Amino acid sequence: MSEKSPRLRGALDGIPTYKPGRPAAAAEGGAPAYKLSSNENPYPPLPGVMESAVAAAGSFNRYPDMACSALTAELAEHFGVPQSHLATGTGSVGVAQSLVQATSGPGDEVIYAWRSFEAYPIITQISGATSVRVPLTDGDVHDLDAMADAITDRTRLIFVCNPNNPTGTVVRRAELERFLDRVPADVLVVLDEAYREFIRDADVPDGIELYRDRPNVCVLRTFSKAYGLAGLRVGFAVAHEPVAAALRKTAVPFGVSQLAQDAAVASLRAEDALLERVEALVVERGRVVEALRGQGWTVPETQANFVWLRLGERTLDFAAACERAGVVVRPFAGEGMRATIGEVAGNDLFLQAAEAYRKEL
Ligand code: PMP
Numbered sequence: 001m002s003e004k005s006p007r008l009r010g011a012l013d014g015i016p017t018y019k020p021g022r023p024a025a026a027a028e029g030g031a032p033a034y035k036l037s038s039n040e041n042p043y044p045p046l047p048g049v050m051e052s053a054v055a056a057a058g059s060f061n062r063y064p065d066m067a068c069s070a071l072t073a074e075l076a077e078h079f080g081v082p083q084s085h086l087a088t089g090t091g092s093v094g095v096a097q098s099l100v101q102a103t104s105g106p107g108d109e110v111i112y113a114w115r116s117f118e119a120y121p122i123i124t125q126i127s128g129a130t131s132v133r134v135p136l137t138d139g140d141v142h143d144l145d146a147m148a149d150a151i152t153d154r155t156r157l158i159f160v161c162n163p164n165n166p167t168g169t170v171v172r173r174a175e176l177e178r179f180l181d182r183v184p185a186d187v188l189v190v191l192d193e194a195y196r197e198f199i200r201d202a203d204v205p206d207g208i209e210l211y212r213d214r215p216n217v218c219v220l221r222t223f224s225k226a227y228g229l230a231g232l233r234v235g236f237a238v239a240h241e242p243v244a245a246a247l248r249k250t251a252v253p254f255g256v257s258q259l260a261q262d263a264a265v266a267s268l269r270a271e272d273a274l275l276e277r278v279e280a281l282v283v284e285r286g287r288v289v290e291a292l293r294g295q296g297w298t299v300p301e302t303q304a305n306f307v308w309l310r311l312g313e314r315t316l317d318f319a320a321a322c323e324r325a326g327v328v329v330r331p332f333a334g335e336g337m338r339a340t341i342g343e344v345a346g347n348d349l350f351l352q353a354a355e356a357y358r359k360e361l
Contacts, residue, residue, distance in 0.1 A: 011106070011125060011128040012125075012126065014125075015122055015125045016121060018119060019118070021039075021328070021330050021340075022037050022330075023035055023328070024037075024326075024327075024328045033327070033328065034342055034345070034346030034349060034350070036328060036339045036340040036341075036350060037338075037340065038340065039165070039304070039306050039340045040224075040225075040228075041226065041227070041228035041277070041281075041305070042281075042346070043228050044228070045229065045267070046266065046267045046277075047270050047273050049263045051266070052265070053262070053263055056257075056259040056262045056263075057259070063254050064256060064261060065261065066253060066254050068256055068261050070261065070265055071088060071261045072088065074264075074268050074269075075088075075268070079208050079238065081208065084244060085238055085240060086236055086244060087236060087239070087244045088234065088235070088251075088261075089234075089235055089237075089255060089256065090233045090234070090252060090255040091222060091224060091233040091235045092192070092194055092222035092224070092235030092237075093119050093123075093235070094233070094235065095220055095235050095237045096159075097123040098250040098251055099237065099243075100123045100127045100129065100157060101250050102243070102249070103156040103157045103246075104124070104156040105127055105128050105129060107154060108154055108155075109131075109132050109156065110127075110129050110130070110132065110156065110157045110158070111132045111133075111134060111147055111150050111158040112124075112131070112132075113133070113134055113136055113142045113143070113160075113161065113164065114134065114135055114136065115167070115332060115335060116161045116164055116166075117159070117164075117192065117194075130154075134146045134150050136167065136169075139169070140169050140300045140308065141164070141170075141300075142160060142161075142169075142171050144175055144178070144179040145179075147179065148179055148183065151182075151183065155184075155187050156187060157188045157189075157190060158190065159190050160189060160190070160191050161194075162176070162191060162193060162207070163195045163198070163204075163302065163303040165195070165306075166306065166330065166338035167300055167302070168195075168300060168302025168303060168304040169300050169303075169308075170199065170201060171204075172201070172203040173204070173205040176210070177205075180210065180214060180217065184216075185215070187216060188218060189214075189218070190218050190219075190220055191207035191210065191218070191219045191220065192220045193219055193220060193221055194221070194224070195304035196221060197227075198278060198282060199303045200282055200303065201303055204303060207219035208238055211238055211239065211240070215240040215243075218238070218239035220235065220237050221236055222234075222235035223235065223264050223267060225305060226277075226278050226305075227267045228277075232263055233257075234261065281341050284347060285305065287347070288307055288339075288347050288350070289301075289302065291351050292307065292309070292354060295351075297354065297358065298310070306339060307338070307339050307341070308336055308337070309336050309339075310335065311336050311337055312334065312335070315331045316333055318337060319331035319337055321357050322337075322350060322354075324353075325349055325352060326349050327346060327353060
């Protein structure tokens with residue numbers, strides 16, 4: 001056998017692997033365990049989704065509609081945007097990867113805040129471009145002035161994650177508009193709004209309003225979080241024509257299954273039930289944040305479906321304590337941990353674990 005192996009691109013060397021939130025194993029004594037590690041929605045699919053899924057199953061021998069026509073039409077109507085400004089993909093992470101591929105290659109720079117969504121460094125490196133990470137402020141918020149200062153003539157794309165994963169913090173209208181005014185017209189700004197539906201701060205702008213008169217702004221949304229379809233992998237971008245067209249060119253052909261397309265349409269039509277569930281999670285978020293603060297923790301204001309504790313060197317120890325109590329959270333070693341707002345019983349267990357840990361300090 002030849003000693004040679006196929007030549008792989010050097011750009012792949014050292015790519016950090018995406019660490020998905022760990023699943024929940026049964027806790028000590030066999031008690032139920034809760035997975036609060038992946039920002040999933042604890043509710044089952046919205047009304048109408050199961051029926052559409054069962055119906056779609058009858059056509060599994062067929063390829064899906066490659067253009068996602070029905071979903072695109074529904075999204076255009078729902079958000080009041082032209083169909084030509086929409087592009088769908090395998091989760092918003094799939095669309096984000098297409099955006100990087102469409103704009104950036106070797107020698108180009110992609111700017112994002114850090115810490116932020118862990119897929120950004122991965123998809124940037126895969127494309128061969130260089131990551132430029134701009135630290136969050138002391139309050140764990142995007143430092144938009146520093147991000148604008150980091151722009152060079154090699155910058156091709158900037159991610160602004162609003163609310164930011166994993167901190168839950170937001171950037172508000174005035175600062176975001178000031179930032180967008182500073183970005184050159186030939187640099188794409190991607191407003192990643194995966195958690196948009198959970199925002200209750202009226203000063204946080206809707207990216208879909210901002211993009212309208214800014215051809216270099218693209219908004220990313222997903223059905224994975226508020227809509228509860230993480231397992232079906234469907235997300236979309238709203239962007240002006242050249243960018244949306246480029247996304248359609250770079251997307252994996254037939255990437256979004258018919259099941260996912262039909263379920264997404266059914267979910268968009270279940271708006272009332274969606275709003276009710278999201279509101280219940282927002283109320284629960286308020287309860288969790290208040291309880292943590294009552295225990296003495298510093299919790300940054302979160303507008304997403306998760307909370308962040310900056311625990312530094314104690315992070316892994318805290319996560320292990322949660323796990324022993326039956327709750328899996330998402331630790332970032334040496335930095336902090338993110339816990340999703342899940343079902344009430346899971347949130348209660350998390351709060352109990354946090355309180356017990358606090359008392360030991
Ligand atoms: N953007 C952000 C900020 C996220 O947190 C996530 C999910 N972790 C995604 C995008 C991707 O979600 P999906 O691919 O399921 O749409």
